[in-house]
Amino acid sequence: MLTPPRRTFGVLPAVLCGVLGATLMAVRLLVPTPVGMADNGDGVRLLCQLGADIDGSERFAFARFVYPAPGPDAACEPYRTSQVLQLRLTSWLTDLFGLPGAVDMHVVIVQDCLLTGLAIGTMAWLLRRSPWWAQVVAAAGLFLVLADATFAGYVASAYSEPAAFTGLVAFALAGVAVVSGERPRTAFLIATAGAALAVSAKIGMVTLAVPFVLFLATRRLPLGRRRTGVASFVLAGLGVVAVGGAATWVYTDEQAGFERVNVANEITIAIMPASGDPARAAADLGLPRSFGRFSGKGWWARDPMHSAPEWPSVRALMTREHVAGYFLDHPGVAARVLGAGGDDYLRFRPDDLGSYGATAGEPPRAQECRLCLLPTVSHAFAWSRFAGVLGYWLACLTGAVVLARRSAAGSPRRGFALVALVLVGCAVVQYLTTVLGDGAEVTRHLVVGLFAASLAPVWLLAALFAARRPKPEPVEPPDETGGEPAAEPVQEADAAIE
Incomplete structure (x- = not known):
């Protein structure tokens, strides 16, 4: 029947x-x-x-x-x-339409x-x-x-964050297609382009290259009919080079002045308060002990650190490498700085930037809330601080690992689960980059990591709905006599020659 x-x-x-x-x-x-x-x-x-x-x-x-x-x-x-790519297009369209x-x-x-x-x-x-x-x-x-x-x-x-958002979504969608075999070579190129777009959005996005490269480097895609050997590594290598090149292109452009501002903020806003002894922290950083009085004061505060007479003699210490060395020598301070970042993370949205135009009839700095589901949920867990953030990451990682293990290689479920792992990795590296590298406007600088962390549950939900096995290969129909499938003309010709 x-x-x-x-x-x-x-x-x-x-x-x-x-x-x-x-x-x-x-x-x-x-x-x-x-x-x-x-x-x-x-x-x-x-x-x-x-x-x-x-x-x-x-x-x-x-x-x-x-x-x-x-x-x-x-x-x-x-x-x-x-981000300048989209805005150049916008500028051209602005002129085109008058x-x-x-x-x-x-x-x-x-x-x-x-x-x-x-x-x-x-x-x-x-x-x-x-x-x-x-x-x-x-x-x-x-x-x-x-x-x-x-x-x-x-x-x-x-701002340049929209390029990172677009790149993350493009990578996350194309990454699923790569794993599940949906036009994998084309999908791999799209995933690579999305990763490069996100990494090159701004210098703070450079560390996104780590989870992206780990994903791209582990893909094995055939070129043409060659399914083994060196050919299967070519696309992976191209992906790694493209993302690494994009990261290098941005990183080598940072101007010393902007690095100095970010590092100074990290010292006065994050390190000194977390140390418990600002004067000693200043001395350990090679600064005068009197600089402890700047604890909690950012670059744009009244009487900031760079206004001190001693500033020209210590300005050369304002580098990321110097601060990284301090954190390595003082792991307790680094742990407290990381823990304090949980409050900025769960704040979720900066509250000092207005949403409306000047003619909209709203007061200055008024923020719209037409859809505020994510910050509402995050604020409800503000009491959990960094423990809640860490628990959320671990829950997403556990879900992704379980779903990946309970799916077959090359299945859509495996694709969604593996990409969810990458998204969590993006959230973690962005947290480390921002909290240990930017003392000011931390919540706003965390936004791309928050975006990746918000996408991860969506990909896990999709993994639950997705097929756990690959799409079955089409089977050759039998011939009219009900026997084996008819031989291909080329196969018949080969048999006649033999």
């Missing part, structure tokens, strides 16, 4: 999820008024590369959606970032809505062997992360 074939809707759920996701993101970002994120003073280094300027009077208070051209005497102190200003952030919002739809549709497509409701649930989980107020405001801003 013949059994009817299982009914399938093909790619229809994926298309519908993508269209709905793009539409909802447009509503979320534009209705009733556009929302973005105010500049903190860093944005001019990015926008000046595009022939745009920022009005300093709106700094911290209001988001800006149209950036004018700078005056003839404006200076530009640019830095390397992959929009006001040098860069119109409404164009960026439209681009983000399209990218959101593409990402959500791809998530549903990767789960097309699962029930339609599973595709919808996983797609909805991804949307809740992408549209959360913690991350969505960066879309219309002068």
Whole structure:
């Protein structure tokens, strides 16, 4: 008795999820008024590369959606970032459509809505062997992360984090396809491009190269018909070189002045208070003991460390290598600094940057909360401090390992689980990078790690829904006599020659 074939809707759920996701993101970002994120003073280094300027009077208070051209005497102190690629496209489209200003952030919002739809549709497509409701649930989980107020405001801003967000999502989706054998070579190239985009967003993202490279270097993909030998290592090598090159491109561009600011903040805001004896900490760092009086004072505070007469003689000590050596010699202080970072992590969203434009009728520094699920949950666990953060990471790691072990190699479930491991790795290395390297604006600098940590449960949920075995290979149909499959013409010719 013949059994009817299982009914399938093909790619229809994926298309519908993508269209709905793009539409909802447009509503979320534009209705009733556009929302973005105010500049903190860093944005001019990015926008000046595009022939745009920022009005300093709106700094911290209001988001800006149209950036004018700078005056003839404006200076530009640019830095390397992959975010400039999207903003160059935006600047070109601004001119093409005759929009006001040098860069119109409404164009960026439209681009983000399209990218959101593409990402959500791809998530549903990767789960097309699962029930339609599973595709919808996983797609909805991804949307809740992408549209959360913690991350969505960066879309219309002068920060470089959007490149890291885009790269992370591209890598996470393509990585699943690589493992599960869905057009693996193309998917590998997309995963590599996404990883390189994220790593080169800004210098703080360089450490993301560690989990990315570990994933890419362990993939073995055939080139053409060669499935063994050196050919299987070629793509992996290309991926490692591309990501490593992107990291080097950004890291070698850092200017000594910005490194000095970050290190000085780490010393006065993180190390000195955590040491319990600021004067001794200053001495251990090679600074005058009197510098202990600057404990808790950042670079922009009144009477900062760099205003001291002794500053020129110790300025050369403001390097990451010097601080790293101090942490190695004082593991107790390093542990206390890491523990204190848990409070900034669970704060989840900086509270000093406005979301609305100056004409929206909102007070300065007002923040939108159209979708604030993630910070609400995080604030509910603020009491747990670093122990809660560590517990969350361990829970995600355990879930990913269990799901990976309970799936076959080359299965979609294995793909989602392995990528979830990478996402947790990204969250951990970003935490270490930020907490041990940036004393100021820690919560904002943690945002890419928070983004990766927020994506990890979505990938674990998708792994639960995904097939645990690879897609079965098609079987040759028997010939009309019911015997063995008919021989290929080439095989018959070979037999005749023999």
